[in-house]
Amino acid sequence: MENNVEIPRIILPDGTAVPAVGQGTWNIGDSRAHVTSELSTLREGIDLGMSLIDTAEMYGNGASERLVGEAISGQRDRVFLVSKVYPHNASKLGVAKSCAASLKRLRTDYLDLYLLHWRGDYPLAETVEAFERLRAVGQIRYWGVSNFDTRDMMELGALPAGGRCATNQVLYHPEERGIEFSLLPWCQAHSMPVMAYSPLGQGGRLLRSQALITVARRHGATPGQIALAWCLRSGGVIAIPKASTVTHVRENAGAAAIKLTIEDLAEIEAAHTPPSFEAPLAML
Numbered sequence: 564m565e566n567n568v569e570i571p572r573i574i575l576p577d578g579t580a581v582p583a584v585g586q587g588t589w590n591i592g593d594s595r596a597h598v599t600s601e602l603s604t605l606r607e608g609i610d611l612g613m614s615l616i617d618t619a620e621m622y623g624n625g626a627s628e629r630l631v632g633e634a635i636s637g638q639r640d641r642v643f644l645v646s647k648v649y650p651h652n653a654s655k656l657g658v659a660k661s662c663a664a665s666l667k668r669l670r671t672d673y674l675d676l677y678l679l680h681w682r683g684d685y686p687l688a689e690t691v692e693a694f695e696r697l698r699a700v701g702q703i704r705y706w707g708v709s710n711f712d713t714r715d716m717m718e719l720g721a722l723p724a725g726g727r728c729a730t731n732q733v734l735y736h737p738e739e740r741g742i743e744f745s746l747l748p749w750c751q752a753h754s755m756p757v758m759a760y761s762p763l764g765q766g767g768r769l770l771r772s773q774a775l776i777t778v779a780r781r782h783g784a785t786p787g788q789i790a791l792a793w794c795l796r797s798g799g800v801i802a803i804p805k806a807s808t809v810t811h812v813r814e815n816a817g818a819a820a821i822k823l824t825i826e827d828l829a830e831i832e833a834a835h836t837p838p839s840f841e842a843p844l845a846m847l
């Protein structure tokens with residue numbers, strides 16, 4: 564079943580469709596011993612339709628981008644490629660320089676999406692202007708942000724080109740539901756998908772949640788698949804699980820076929836309650 568699952572699409576503000584399940588790449592490419600398995604995992608993920616790949620200049624000081632570059636070599640046009648600039652490089656010149664270095668490591672001449680990794684000291688207007696310049700010369704197709712809270716999004720939205728922000732990539736999984744209080748509704752109201760990072764809770768405690776285990780049994784699935792299906796439950800969210808084995812990536816693609824019932828959602832909700840007040844945005 565898992566190999567034939569159609570990955571649902573999520574619509575960016577300009578109408579472009581991207582896969583609702585992509586692939587994260589933090590900690591990938593760090594060790595030569597794992598390269599073969601990591602490459603075949605990423606390529607299998609692309610074949611399964613998880614063709615949105617998320618990386619960053621930060622990951623392994625460029626090692627992740629280099630590995631992604633190798634994985635997508637010869638099939639660049641099948642992939643929606645996302646990378647991120649460090650906040651300390653988010654100046655007018657710094658963005659251009661970082662993007663050029665990322666493109667080189669990724670062996671491509673454009674990024675589909677370029678994100679500000681988290682908010683730093685450079686004025687947002689300067690970073691947005693730098694992103695817009697890259698867009699104008701075709702080095703990026705879209706830009707967005709990461710780890711922005713609701714107030715940051717409002718400030719961004721008020722800039723002249725702020726409406727061009729394609730997404731906000733934030734921590735989101737059943738144990739980290741803080742964005743549901745105001746950030747997710749804000750993004751939904753602006754037709755902007757949220758990109759959920761660490762949707763498997765980094766493979767830790769979340770996957771031992773009794774609620775996820777019980778729901779998984781009902782579906783003949785795994786807790787990880789239920790965590791991903793939960794992220795996808797109402798649209799508008801793109802999940803980017805990271806896997807370094809083919810077994811895991813196949814499982815993650817299979818999650819797209821799981822439709823959680825009202826009973827499933829209630830069981831997860833009872834164990835992992837949604838926020839009842841605005842808390843500072845959780846981030847890793």
Ligand code: NAP
Pocket residue numbers: 586587588589590617618680709710732733759760761762763764765766767770785787788803804805806807808810811812814815847
């Ligand atoms: P994650 O995707 O929640 O979890 C990754 C862990 O889960 C790995 O240990 C992986 O093991 C394991 N795993 C993968 N598929 C599984 C499955 N089907 N069943 C059980 N375990 C499974 O954590 P993450 O890497 O932190 O987050 C995903 C991506 O989001 C990152 O890779 C990165 O691209 C992005 N991210 C962005 C930010 C940001 O600040 N913008 C922060 C964190 C992450 P194996 O590796 O052994 O397969």
